[in-house]
Amino acid sequence: MRARTRVLGSVRARWRVLVRLGLWSVLEAGQTFLIGYALARALDDGFLAGDARAGLLWLGAAGLAVGAGAYGTGRVYGVVAALVEPVRDRLVASVVGRGVREADAGALSRLTQQVEIARDTLAGLVLVSRSFLFTASGALIGLFSLAPLLLTVVVPPLLAGLCLFAATLRPLARRQEAFLAADEALAEDLGAVCPGLRDVTAAGAEARVAAGVAESIDAEQRAARALARWSVARVAALAVGGELPVVLLLATAPWLLGHGVTPGALVGALAYVTQSLLPALQNLVHGLGTSGSRLTVVLRRLAPPTASGVRRPQNRNNSLRATGTPPPGAPALALTSVTFAYGLAREPVLDGLDLSVPAGAHLAVVGPSGIGKSTLAGLVAGLLEAREGVIRVYGHAVPGPEAAASRVLIPQEAYVHGGTLAENLGLFRRDPVPEAELLAAAEAVGLTPLLRALGGPGGRVDPGALSAGERQLIALTRAYLSPAPLALLDEATCHLDPAAEARAERAFAARPGGTLVVVAHRISSARRAGRVLVLDGPRTACGTHDELLRTSALYRDLVGGWTAEPTAPVR
Incomplete structure (x- = not known):
């Protein structure tokens, strides 16, 4: 209509x-x-x-x-x-x-x-x-x-x-x-x-x-x-x-x-x-x-979907609501016996994985390279389809329009388009973002210095002139302004220094009604999370940092091999 x-x-x-x-x-x-x-x-x-x-x-x-x-x-x-x-x-x-x-x-x-x-x-x-x-x-x-x-x-x-x-x-x-x-x-x-x-x-x-x-x-x-x-x-x-x-x-x-x-x-x-x-x-x-x-x-x-189909989520005063009404007490993310392999004849990357992340929680996903961290993020985001099992986001099945409206994925390689900074940041919003809300989000995530350098929200963005870290900050602030309550950070801060990464993750963790899942590449990300998922094949474990130090040999090895990087400007 x-x-x-x-x-x-x-x-x-x-x-x-x-x-x-x-x-x-x-x-x-x-x-x-x-x-x-x-x-x-x-x-x-x-x-x-x-x-x-x-x-x-x-x-x-x-x-x-x-x-x-x-x-x-x-x-x-x-x-x-x-x-x-x-x-x-x-x-x-x-x-x-x-x-x-x-x-x-x-x-x-x-x-x-x-x-x-x-x-x-x-x-x-x-x-x-x-x-x-x-x-x-x-x-x-x-x-x-x-x-x-x-x-x-x-x-x-x-x-x-x-x-x-x-x-x-x-x-x-x-x-x-x-x-x-x-x-x-x-x-x-x-x-x-x-x-x-x-x-x-x-x-x-x-x-x-x-x-x-x-x-x-x-x-x-x-x-x-x-x-x-x-x-x-x-x-x-x-x-x-x-x-x-x-x-x-x-x-x-x-x-x-x-x-x-x-x-x-x-x-x-x-x-x-x-x-x-x-x-x-x-x-x-x-x-x-x-x-x-x-x-x-x-x-x-x-025509855009209406109440008879998918309702468009709206964000007012940074209050987050998922599209549709999740069942009472539904977790933000639930995986039940999820199995995925790249090809029928290949060994499963994830095999019978069960996971439940309560609404408002902060989870870090760690593990060696190739173990399936980005695969897990892709499955939750609906970019990949599980061979077996069920994935739900706020009670909505993945893939599906309600689940898609309830989560936002920030990948390692951030996308930034030409136009104004405000247009970039409001990409996931149906209506223009009020300037006060946009400035508050930029301050929370750590984008304010770049925002000022570009001349404010109306400043023009040249993607080729930005560094990888600056592009990540724009993508992070865009996701922060998204109405989707579940944020998936798939090494989305890898080009930021530890201080900038910490600021961005704390901002997402503090979003009203928001849930954060981070594919971590530094021990500091895992330490900040309330719970940590260690992907280790049949020995996959989930718990707090202290619990995993006692129960997971792989996690102890990862913590021992991780070294805090010196603080440096955003690259």
Whole structure:
């Protein structure tokens, strides 16, 4: 509904363009009126009356009207472009913003196909609706001018055909939405499969992956067939509204001629129906029946999720709330018998892992290189899918939109884009972040010196001119401002000095309602955490720092091998 409202608002705001469209349409519709009226006068007042000169003059007037109408048609297309292109630009901006904020898996299909469908169908809808309105008006005025009795023959079947067509719009829209949903699912599957073809082959999973993609293809084919079957209703509407009037005019011709309708008027009426009303109705049925339903469906799918789907989280005064309502007492993070391996024939990196992190807790994950720390973060973030077991974030299953809205991942290589610093920091927020809140977050995380150096929140950011540590500070502050209560730091402070790292971690640990999971690369990170998870294969253990020193040989070795690094400026 929101996308549809935006489109309608954008169209209404360009009322001057609508006025120009109407004026050129009137010129275009002039030929509709004259094509039947001039033909009737040419016959009645010219050729049938023995005045060939008058007949030729009326035919010449009809020819001039056709030329003027063609000029008007050419101008109409330019006006429609001026009306539609700004709408497309707004939809592109909305889809890109949503995709960046929410890591929307369907953004590719929306951007490459559905936005273009919206642009093309909106243009088609404007053209066919305008054409039918002005053409039908010109034809009906012409019929009335020739003989009002002609309207009693032409109008009833025309209205019946329009009503029959209108009755098909809602079921047609439902089948159009099913088709677009199937297409979006197929695009998402292919987007996941194509980059990983080498891994699929290496793991011997070709048959399994092909079967999954085949299901998506079959689903799209079924939706396309169901959509195509409704073309029968469109043919029936055309037959009743556009072709039945021709039959009725011919069948009632003796009666019409006996009630004062002239032969020229009857021929003009046939011209109005066959040359104007029938083509206009064909364009309306095929254009509106396809374009109208597609536009309605596409705008609904381009709209942000609402209460019927995924609710957008909001952050007010730095108060954090997860999307959806977690079950009472649900932990911030829960893993049950989670097993993951990179390939079916590979040894599991995680094997039957159980873990529960209460809301508001601070957990550090440690272990030797390659043991699965980043794999664990990727599983919780939904970037990887467990072979077995269940992962829940605040009671919501991973992967899933509610879980995605409840956690934010900060990787080692921080992403920073061009634009202002405020735009970078508010990337995970739907609305602009109030400056006071932004400054408070920058102070808490330790970004204030860089913020001042860049000229404040409105300062422009050049990603190539920033150091790795500065990029990490921006990414950390962005995540701090995120409405997601669970923060996953996957070595996200590795380019910061120990003091800056400590400040950032303490800020996240103190976030109201926030939960922190840190993949640690310094002993100081583990010491600051309330609990530590030591990944050690079958000897994986979880406990406090002191407990693990007593019970975990690997942890004692890691602590003994860790050395505090000297404090240095942020790199």
